[in-house]
Amino acid sequence: MSPQDDASAPAPAPNAAPLPDPVAQAADTPAAPPPMPIGRGSFDHVMEQFARDYVRDRRSSRRWNLFFRFGWLALGVFAAWTIHQDTTTSSAPSGPHSALVELRGEIAAGGEASAEVLLSGLKSAFEDAGAQGVIIRINSPGGSPVQAGIVYDEVKRLKALHNKKVYAVVEESAASGAYYIAVAADEIYVDKASIVGSIGVLMDGFGFDKVLEKVGVERRLLTAGENKGMLDPYSPLSEKQRGYAQAMLDQIHRQFIDTVREGRGERLKETPETFSGLFWNGEEAVKMGLADGLGNLDHVARDVIKAEAIIDYTPKENVAERLAKRFGAAIGEGAVRALGGLPALR
Numbered sequence: 001m002s003p004q005d006d007a008s009a010p011a012p013a014p015n016a017a018p019l020p021d022p023v024a025q026a027a028d029t030p031a032a033p034p035p036m037p038i039g040r041g042s043f044d045h046v047m048e049q050f051a052r053d054y055v056r057d058r059r060s061s062r063r064w065n066l067f068f069r070f071g072w073l074a075l076g077v078f079a080a081w082t083i084h085q086d087t088t089t090s091s092a093p094s095g096p097h098s099a100l101v102e103l104r105g106e107i108a109a110g111g112e113a114s115a116e117v118l119l120s121g122l123k124s125a126f127e128d129a130g131a132q133g134v135i136i137r138i139n140s141p142g143g144s145p146v147q148a149g150i151v152y153d154e155v156k157r158l159k160a161l162h163n164k165k166v167y168a169v170v171e172e173s174a175a176s177g178a179y180y181i182a183v184a185a186d187e188i189y190v191d192k193a194s195i196v197g198s199i200g201v202l203m204d205g206f207g208f209d210k211v212l213e214k215v216g217v218e219r220r221l222l223t224a225g226e227n228k229g230m231l232d233p234y235s236p237l238s239e240k241q242r243g244y245a246q247a248m249l250d251q252i253h254r255q256f257i258d259t260v261r262e263g264r265g266e267r268l269k270e271t272p273e274t275f276s277g278l279f280w281n282g283e284e285a286v287k288m289g290l291a292d293g294l295g296n297l298d299h300v301a302r303d304v305i306k307a308e309a310i311i312d313y314t315p316k317e318n319v320a321e322r323l324a325k326r327f328g329a330a331i332g333e334g335a336v337r338a339l340g341g342l343p344a345l346r
Contacts, residue, residue, distance in 0.1 A: 097309040098301035099125035099134045107143030107151075107177045115150040117315050118181075122155065125313040126162040133305035134166045136185060137297055142176025142198065145252055152259060155184035167300050170194045170291070175279055176201075179290075180256060183263025187304070189295035190282030196290050199260060200277030201252045203245060209236045264289060 101121040107113045125134045136155075142148070159166055168174070168185035173195035182188050190196055212219055212234060219234045230241045257275050261268060268274070269289040285291040295304070302308045 095130050095309070096132055096307050097130055097311045098305045098307045099128060099131035100297070100310050100312045100314070101125055101134065101136050102312070102314040103136055103138045103140055103178060103181065105140060107140060107147045107181075109144065109147055111143075113140055113143065113147075115147045115154075118151050119154050120315045121313040122151075122158060126158045126164055128311075128313075131164065131311075132307040134164055135169055135297060135300055135305075135310075136166065136181070137169045137171065138174040138178050138182055139171040140175070140178035141173055142178050142180075145177060145180070145201065145256070148177035148180040149255075149259075151181045152184045155181070159184075159186075165305075167304060169295070169297050169300055170196060170282065171296075180259060183260050185263075187293075188291040189293055189300055189304075190285055190291045191296065192281065192283040192294055194282035194285070195279050196282055196285035197279035198277055199256055199275045201249045201256065202277075203249060205231060206233050207237065208234050267292070 101118065103113055103118060105111065105113045109115070111117075122134065122136075125131050155166060158164075165187075166185040168182040168188045170182065170188065170190040171194065174182045174188075174190075175195055175198040179197060179199065209219065221229050221232060221235055223229045227241060227244070229235055231237070231245070253275070260275075267289040269287075271288070274288065274290075280288065280290070282291060282294065286293060297310070298308075301310050
């Protein structure tokens with residue numbers, strides 16, 4: 001190079017940054033990781049996600065298990081508390097008092113007004129030495145003549161055994177089978193607007209044989225015994241079968257009449273309508289001798305028995321028992337309806 005060329009070269013600017021060295025820069029760059037085999041990364045990702053989901057599901061499952069366990073525990077505690085309350089109520093210590101047993105709803109086996117339930121409460125009431133008298137508070141349209149008859153007979157027996165008086169107090173109604181039970185009491189008290197009486201028996205149902213004939217449907221009922229299919233709603237009712245059913249109803253009606261006459265005695269003022277199935281209000285029932293006077297529960301306890309304190313001996317069902325019985329009663333009622341019904345005092 002000539003001095004001329006060297007002189008013409010530009011001098012470096014003062015304080016200028018040195019240019020990077022490509023060789024040194026390449027040496028300082030970190031090496032890239034070796035390539036991963038194809039598919040390995042995606043598999044690890046899937047497994048990791050699966051593990052997370054599994055752990056989350058297990059935690060959720062544990063939480064639900066704890067929730068249901070606490071729920072069943074709470075239900076068990078509630079049931080135990082209910083039973084304890086019932087036991088405490090029925091076994092509470094008592095001084096002189098009026099004993100109460102409730103008769104509510106239709107009188108039927110397996111129901112709240114069955115002979116089994118009523119007699120359980122009545123026996124406890126009679127056996128308590130502190131009970132100065134027993135009150136049966138009635139609000140019922142009647143029901144089974146069998147159940148009513150069992151209660152009537154047992155009330156008469158308990159009265160004689162324990163030498164205690166029984167008083168029937170009618171609220172809304174004491175009709176048919178309920179009045180059958182009421183006449184076992186020494187005295188009957190009613191409200192002036194109560195429904196009392198209906199001393200009769202009925203058996204109801206429907207006959208669909210003409211409908212089947214009209215639409216062209218044949219009823220195929222096979223029996224062993226010519227009257228086995230009696231009262232079948234899809235078969236005609238013969239005059240012989242009608243007469244047999246009516247005779248049975250008349251016989252039960254006669255039993256009902258005899259019971260009323262026995263229970264009311266000379267207080268009963270019979271008329272041609274007394275045993276016709278009619279019913280009357282409480283005021284008229286007193287005039288007819290079907291009841292002894294007007295009064296409610298408190299009046300009878302305070303002024304008649306002279307023991308104002310009242311203790312209820314009516315058996316109380318817990319929630320589980322009530323549901324089970326109602327389910328069973330519904331099935332039984334459906335079966336009875338399918339068979340055409342049974343006699344009823346209502």
